[in-house]
Amino acid sequence: MFRLISREGKARLGEYTTPHGTIETPVFMNVGTQAAIKGGLSATDLKTIGCQIELSNTYHLHLRPTDTLVKRMGGLHRFMGWDGPILTDSGGFQIFSLASLRRIREEGVYFSSHIDGRKLFMGPEESMRIQANLGSDVAMAFDECVGIPAERAYVQESSERTIRWLARCKEALEKYNAEEDAVNPGQVLWGINQGAVFHDIRVENMKRIAELDLAGYAIGGLAVGETHQEMYDTIEVVEEHMPADRPRYLMGVGTPGNIIESVARGVDFFDCVMPARNGRHGHLYTKNGIINIKNEKYAEDALPIDPECGCPVCRKYTRAYLRHLFKAEEALALRFAVTHNLFFYNSLMAEIRASLRDGSFEQFRGRYSKTLDQRI
Amino acid sequence: MFRLISREGKARLGEYTTPHGTIETPVFMNVGTQAAIKGGLSATDLKTIGCQIELSNTYHLHLRPTDTLVKRMGGLHRFMGWDGPILTDSGGFQIFSLASLRRIREEGVYFSSHIDGRKLFMGPEESMRIQANLGSDVAMAFDECVGIPAERAYVQESSERTIRWLARCKEALEKYNAEEDAVNPGQVLWGINQGAVFHDIRVENMKRIAELDLAGYAIGGLAVGETHQEMYDTIEVVEEHMPADRPRYLMGVGTPGNIIESVARGVDFFDCVMPARNGRHGHLYTKNGIINIKNEKYAEDALPIDPECGCPVCRKYTRAYLRHLFKAEEALALRFAVTHNLFFYNSLMAEIRASLRDGSFEQFRGRYSKTLDQRI
Numbered sequence: 001m002f003r004l005i006s007r008e009g010k011a012r013l014g015e016y017t018t019p020h021g022t023i024e025t026p027v028f029m030n031v032g033t034q035a036a037i038k039g040g041l042s043a044t045d046l047k048t049i050g051c052q053i054e055l056s057n058t059y060h061l062h063l064r065p066t067d068t069l070v071k072r073m074g075g076l077h078r079f080m081g082w083d084g085p086i087l088t089d090s091g092g093f094q095i096f097s098l099a100s101l102r103r104i105r106e107e108g109v110y111f112s113s114h115i116d117g118r119k120l121f122m123g124p125e126e127s128m129r130i131q132a133n134l135g136s137d138v139a140m141a142f143d144e145c146v147g148i149p150a151e152r153a154y155v156q157e158s159s160e161r162t163i164r165w166l167a168r169c170k171e172a173l174e175k176y177n178a179e180e181d182a183v184n185p186g187q188v189l190w191g192i193n194q195g196a197v198f199h200d201i202r203v204e205n206m207k208r209i210a211e212l213d214l215a216g217y218a219i220g221g222l223a224v225g226e227t228h229q230e231m232y233d234t235i236e237v238v239e240e241h242m243p244a245d246r247p248r249y250l251m252g253v254g255t256p257g258n259i260i261e262s263v264a265r266g267v268d269f270f271d272c273v274m275p276a277r278n279g280r281h282g283h284l285y286t287k288n289g290i291i292n293i294k295n296e297k298y299a300e301d302a303l304p305i306d307p308e309c310g311c312p313v314c315r316k317y318t319r320a321y322l323r324h325l326f327k328a329e330e331a332l333a334l335r336f337a338v339t340h341n342l343f344f345y346n347s348l349m350a351e352i353r354a355s356l357r358d359g360s361f362e363q364f365r366g367r368y369s370k371t372l373d374q375r376i
Numbered sequence: 377m378f379r380l381i382s383r384e385g386k387a388r389l390g391e392y393t394t395p396h397g398t399i400e401t402p403v404f405m406n407v408g409t410q411a412a413i414k415g416g417l418s419a420t421d422l423k424t425i426g427c428q429i430e431l432s433n434t435y436h437l438h439l440r441p442t443d444t445l446v447k448r449m450g451g452l453h454r455f456m457g458w459d460g461p462i463l464t465d466s467g468g469f470q471i472f473s474l475a476s477l478r479r480i481r482e483e484g485v486y487f488s489s490h491i492d493g494r495k496l497f498m499g500p501e502e503s504m505r506i507q508a509n510l511g512s513d514v515a516m517a518f519d520e521c522v523g524i525p526a527e528r529a530y531v532q533e534s535s536e537r538t539i540r541w542l543a544r545c546k547e548a549l550e551k552y553n554a555e556e557d558a559v560n561p562g563q564v565l566w567g568i569n570q571g572a573v574f575h576d577i578r579v580e581n582m583k584r585i586a587e588l589d590l591a592g593y594a595i596g597g598l599a600v601g602e603t604h605q606e607m608y609d610t611i612e613v614v615e616e617h618m619p620a621d622r623p624r625y626l627m628g629v630g631t632p633g634n635i636i637e638s639v640a641r642g643v644d645f646f647d648c649v650m651p652a653r654n655g656r657h658g659h660l661y662t663k664n665g666i667i668n669i670k671n672e673k674y675a676e677d678a679l680p681i682d683p684e685c686g687c688p689v690c691r692k693y694t695r696a697y698l699r700h701l702f703k704a705e706e707a708l709a710l711r712f713a714v715t716h717n718l719f720f721y722n723s724l725m726a727e728i729r730a731s732l733r734d735g736s737f738e739q740f741r742g743r744y745s746k747t748l749d750q751r752i
Contacts (some may be wrong), residue, residue, distance in 0.1 A: 012520070036701055036704070036706040038706075038707065039416075039705035040706075040708045042712075044692070060704075062703055064703060065703070069675065072676055079697055105623070185627070190482065300449065310419075317457055320441070321455055321457070324410075324440070325409065327441070330412040330414075330416075330437075331412075331414065331416035332412045332416045332418060334416065334417075334707060335416040361422070
């Protein structure tokens with residue numbers, strides 16, 4: 001499913017094929033948590049802004065509208081009108097970040113819904129069942145995401161349990177894919193590496209999950225409290241033990257600079273809510289750094305957000321108009337800002353791929369790795 | 377500028393030409409109060425949903441971002457990226473409905489901004505100055521909109537003052553249009569008939585303002601507390617005295633049934649915030665009546681909002697998905713709902729025009745005048 005096309009240092013140019021199309025990597029996945037992009041973007045807009053793969057959320061969709069309803073409506077692709085690849089996370093991260101009254105047991109996690117407090121249970125089999133009902137192309141393993149800092153003994157215990165859960169995930173998904181009414185029988189499972197910032201636990205965990213011969217591997221549990229340097233160090237340590245012929249996904253990361261630096265360390269897939277969230281606050285990406293469009297100095301600025309940008313907003317509207325929309329609290333402000341920021345991220349990935357194609361990635365990295373994250 | 381093509385009874389098929397294009401009438405004007413459509417629709421979306429003329433708001437744009445800024449940015453068309461016709465209302469209605477501490481004098485109205493309480497003044501010359509700065513194609517007269525019920529003596533006094541204000545509007549706009557840096561020197565003035573539900577005051581007012589030989593005439597001060605029957609009666613009385621060769625605009629009206637009934641009484645132009653506001657509450661128009669998409673019964677409904685509708689939402693998305701977006705409080709819910717409802721209104725007008733073209737308007741009226749307003 002993954003084809004490695006070329007390398008520059010550890011950075012990889014590749015292709016990943018799913019039942020809903022082939023993705024060029026490195027790639028940024030556009031986040032549609034509840035089967036919708038924040039800011040009012042539609043599935044049609046995702047095509048326009050260069051999205052190759054959409055990411056939805058198992059925990060949220062299980063609670064509302066429920067995965068069984070989505071299955072009856074023909075699966076997530078049909079439900080939300082997106083015919084490209086979809087990856088679903090496992091729900092683990094949201095159970096640990098949103099839900100309350102958590103009790104972790106060998107069988108899974110008991111917790112209360114963040115919407116109505118209803119008592120729920122999710123283990124590896126339940127997470128796979130939900131993702132099978134959604135019919136995404138890539139299902140993520142059900143894991144525990146340990147916050148950082150964390151006690152070594154607890155991280156060790158959690159890592160062992162997550163590995164046992166992964167074996168159960170694999171078995172469950174194989175079973176569900178074989179069912180006659182499977183929504184997407186070509187759905188595959190990606191494993192998730194955990195171990196906080198303990199390098200030996202990370203490496204041991206990676207070696208063990210690599211043995212399961214899964215379709216892809218993620219590095220989870222980062223961008224949850226450690227420094228950027230700790231994150232990069234952890235990626236470097238883990239990457240050496242990741243199968244070279246499988247895609248690597250760094251979960252929940254990050255800034256443009258984080259992405260460039262992680263590509264340089266061999267990562268292929270990314271996702272992050274940051275471009276949409278920043279957009280909704282008026283923080284917009286440009287090739288020179290991040291601007292705050294609400295700033296007075298843009299009140300009569302007739303330039304587009306980023307004169308170098310080819311997004312539908314920059315092709316037609318001025319900074320002055322966008323600033324007015326923010327000040328007047330018009331919904332269009334959020335839509336325009338999210339459109340621009342996601343287009344920026346998708347274009348950044350396209351430029352990274354182009355630089356890998358012609359061997360100039362290190363040059364690109366030197367020019368943009370630091371400057372894109374600056375607020376100007 | 378107005379060409380009457382044909383009549384069926386009092387209903388009129390026509391064409392109105394502005395510096396930014398020709399409009400087929402009867403027409404519904406899509407409301408972009410603050411130079412943006414509620415629900416996150418862009419100027420590009422307006423084209424997609426069949427909008428022929430956009431309506432923006434003098435009072436709101438004067439306060440924010442200010443009309444002088446809009447003028448420096450090249451006028452409202454360029455500022456908001458809409459190259460079709462624009463009508464601006466005069467600010468009068470908002471001063472009387474939104475602003476506080478109003479004092480009405482012969483010269484104009486003293487009031488406080490609803491945003492920051494700042495003391496402001498607007499009279500006929502100020503309203504025309506603002507609308508000239510915005511550069512709309514049609515500027516509306518600065519008038520007093522009297523609430524209903526109202527004292528006869530006050531309505532009489534107000535009507536007289538509004539007529540004196542109208543003469544000042546005409547003189548002011550002629551002067552501004554002659555200025556070298558006029559944004560839209562082809563901008564025209566439409567007068568507004570007032571008089572609450574006092575038929576003799578309405579008629580006298582209409583006769584007097586018709587003498588000013590303006591490019592169009594509106595009936596204002598309706599849909600502010602009177603019954604539908606009182607509104608229709610007033611239109612019938614006034615219509616007889618409106619110049620047949622000028623467009624007639626019924627301000628702030630209304631439901632699909634109101635529009636059909638008013639077309640039958642000789643009205644050409646309409647505007648209303650209702651389709652956008654109803655949309656944001658999940659109330660969606662169909663050819664069978666109004667549905668509440670949040671209703672449980674749509675949870676697994678695979679039909680589009682209206683199977684007969686050709687809007688971008690109905691062509692691609694299900695009721696089940698739209699209901700989910702509302703329940704999950706996604707911004708996309710509002711955008712889809714407003715898109716559908718405005719498309720419905722624009723299509724309704726296109727069907728009215730088609731029926732006038734082939735002489736079947738009365739048949740159309742009989743079939744839809746009552747049913748479209750029903751909640752089902």
